[in-house]
Amino acid sequence: MAAQVTAASTTTPASTPSSSASGPAAEPELPPFGPAAALSCRECGTRYPLSPVFACLECFGPLEVAYDLPTGDPEALRKQIESGPTSIWRYAPLLPVPADVATKPNLHPGWTKLVKADNLARELGITGGLHVKDDTGNPTHSFKDRVVAIALEAARTFGLTTLSCSSTGNLAGAVGAAAARAGFRSCVFIPHDLEAGKVVMAAVYGGELVAIEGSYDDVNRFCSELIGDPIGEGWGFVNVNLRPYYGEGSKTLAYEIAEQLGWRLPDNLVIPIASGSQLTKIDKGLRELIKLGLVEDKPYKIYGAQAEGCSPVSAAFKAGHDVVRPVKPDTIAKSLAIGNPADGPYVLDIARRTGGAVEDVTDEQVVEAIKLLARTEGIFAETAGGVTVGVLKKLIETGQLDPTEETVVLNTGDGLKTLDAVAPTTGPTATIRPTLAAFREAGLA
Ligand SMILES: *Cc1c(COP(=O)(O)O)cnc(C)c1O
Ligand SMILES: [Zn+2]
Numbered sequence: 001m002a003a004q005v006t007a008a009s010t011t012t013p014a015s016t017p018s019s020s021a022s023g024p025a026a027e028p029e030l031p032p033f034g035p036a037a038a039l040s041c042r043e044c045g046t047r048y049p050l051s052p053v054f055a056c057l058e059c060f061g062p063l064e065v066a067y068d069l070p071t072g073d074p075e076a077l078r079k080q081i082e083s084g085p086t087s088i089w090r091y092a093p094l095l096p097v098p099a100d101v102a103t104k105p106n107l108h109p110g111w112t113k114l115v116k117a118d119n120l121a122r123e124l125g126i127t128g129g130l131h132v133k134d135d136t137g138n139p140t141h142s143f144k145d146r147v148v149a150i151a152l153e154a155a156r157t158f159g160l161t162t163l164s165c166s167s168t169g170n171l172a173g174a175v176g177a178a179a180a181r182a183g184f185r186s187c188v189f190i191p192h193d194l195e196a197g198k199v200v201m202a203a204v205y206g207g208e209l210v211a212i213e214g215s216y217d218d219v220n221r222f223c224s225e226l227i228g229d230p231i232g233e234g235w236g237f238v239n240v241n242l243r244p245y246y247g248e249g250s251k252t253l254a255y256e257i258a259e260q261l262g263w264r265l266p267d268n269l270v271i272p273i274a275s276g277s278q279l280t281k282i283d284k285g286l287r288e289l290i291k292l293g294l295v296e297d298k299p300y301k302i303y304g305a306q307a308e309g310c311s312p313v314s315a316a317f318k319a320g321h322d323v324v325r326p327v328k329p330d331t332i333a334k335s336l337a338i339g340n341p342a343d344g345p346y347v348l349d350i351a352r353r354t355g356g357a358v359e360d361v362t363d364e365q366v367v368e369a370i371k372l373l374a375r376t377e378g379i380f381a382e383t384a385g386g387v388t389v390g391v392l393k394k395l396i397e398t399g400q401l402d403p404t405e406e407t408v409v410l411n412t413g414d415g416l417k418t419l420d421a422v423a424p425t426t427g428p429t430a431t432i433r434p435t436l437a438a439f440r441e442a443g444l445a
Pocket of ligand 2 (some may be wrong): 041042043044045046056057058059060061
């Protein structure tokens with residue numbers, strides 16, 4: 001069982017550098033990575049000390065955070081979590097962050113609404129229960145604030161001074177905002193053809209924003225080169241050299257969904273796929289909850305959602321392949337437009353192991369689904385949310401998802417950032433002179 005760290009941290013001044021040397025009365029330094037024990041290779045299991053590295057030296061496999069998770073009474077841990085802050089930091093005992101993380105300058109993301117979506121359920125013919133996990137409620141209106149918050153703490157611990165990323169839009173805004181709050185320099189990279197809402201969000205926090213003439217995959221390649229160059233010294237690319245820490249932020253979606261359901265797991269989760277990191281880490285979080293005894297062990301199915309114009313994982317799933325063949329993206333769901341998804345093979349494993357699937361929908365279906373969610377539940381999703389809701393609809397129509405089971409669908413971003421997707425087909429019912437006669441004439445009385 002982890003110590004009652006939250007109580008201790010409020011009485012401890014932010015760790016002074018001299019505290020460890022000022023005699024036996026001093027508080028011991030909190031472990032900077034909390035319960036995290038090491039980085040471990042997802043392919044060969046080789047372990048590395050917690051440092052800003054992301055690939056295995058033995059096999060080039062991706063590294064992930066390995067833990068010594070709290071053991072002991074799950075009831076005590078549940079109580080500790082429930083009395084924690086209303087942000088992702090209530091799960092600090094399960095994340096690679098110091099126990100006093102909530103006292104540090106950051107955006108305190110998470111603890112977003114889990115909306116019981118009865119109207120949408122009725123419309124889709126779901127009788128087993130449907131919830132929308134609505135991450136538009138995060139500080140920069142997408143799920144990316146979760147992953148950036150964890151990477152930020154790692155950057156602080158490693159003494160990095162510039163926060164950076166390659167982004168399909170939302171990440172750039174989340175990094176810019178987090179850096180502004182925490183006093184880091186930021187320099188973020190995006191493809192040149194993003195939505196205006198994403199570009200403004202990425203720039204407004206005052207950091208440097210660089211638009212690259214190329215696709216996201218070109219941006220990502222450029223960033224890898226920058227890291228290897230002396231220019232990149234002191235830089236924390238949240239989704240490249242800090243990727244193992246970044247990824248862990250997505251586990252908080254699993255924790256929140258389970259806690260908000262009353263500490264239990266749904267039958268099905270529908271999750272969007274860009275690089276696939278979010279989907280794989282939600283699965284990791286769900287498995288941890290079972291292992292810790294925080295929820296009853298029961299099967300769950302994970303479904304991945306892509307847009308047809310960038311559906312390399314869905315294509316591989318349908319073809320029965322283990323590898324993902326890169327594609328050149330062409331879709332309005334730009335936040336998901338990664339043609340060469342790093343975690344694609346792991347997504348395939350998870351969908352197959354849990355009995356789920358990976359599906360894709362056309363841009364037209366994405367727009368329809370955005371409007372469907374808005375009209376039934378009052379939630380305005382960005383294109384990524386249109387992808388997940390559209391895929392949920394398709395999964396039911398094609399008999400791949402059982403409508404008598406309980407399902408959670410993720411909305412990971414805000415429609416205000418992708419207005420262009422719906423603007424051409426959404427607008428005033430009528431434009432009239434300010435008279436009752438005109439209102440009547442327009443057929444609205
Ligand atoms: C980044 C992003 C995702 C998923 O990204 P992964 O790379 O798969 O973790 C989903 N939705 C939105 C809105 C995003 O910005
Ligand atoms: Zn390895």
